[in-house]
Amino acid sequence: MIISFTPKIISSEKEMLLLGQKIANFYPKGSVIYLSGELGSGKTTLVRGFLRGLGYRGLVKSPTYSLIEIYKLSTVEIVHVDLYRLEEPEEYLNLGLSDYLKNNSILLIEWPEKSEKFLPFRTLWIKINIRDKKRIVKFSI
Secondary structure, three states, rough: OOEEEEEEOOHHHHHHHHHHHHHOOOOOOOOOOEEEEEOOOOOHHHHHHHEEEEOOOOOOOOOOOEEEEEEEEOOEEEEEOOOOOOOOOHHHHOOOOOOOOOOOOOEEOOOOHHOOHHOOOOOOOOOOEEEEEEEEEEEEO
């Protein structure tokens, strides 16, 4: 069963960062969060806000080329994954995402629709659509 919540309209990068911070307060260790949206929709910005909400102050970069970026905080490990460039099922399996499913980790996965059947089941799915320079952020569990 999928449960959807009222979409949030985001007008600026600052608002997207704040939304990420708020989400970080609600999702415990062991969560798997999917992030969908076209290029430039704000997925990595939302992750940056999520990390800020957990106290991380370092650089947060898109894992488009590295595929996985890991942020080790004092109480939790954040694993930020980008599946945009992957095409073959073996590539998803070789990432070893199940290895990151520890009690002290949270996975944030961009472009999950490319390989949903190979991914850990989600705790939350965030879909970001661009409309008239604004972002419409939809949530479902």
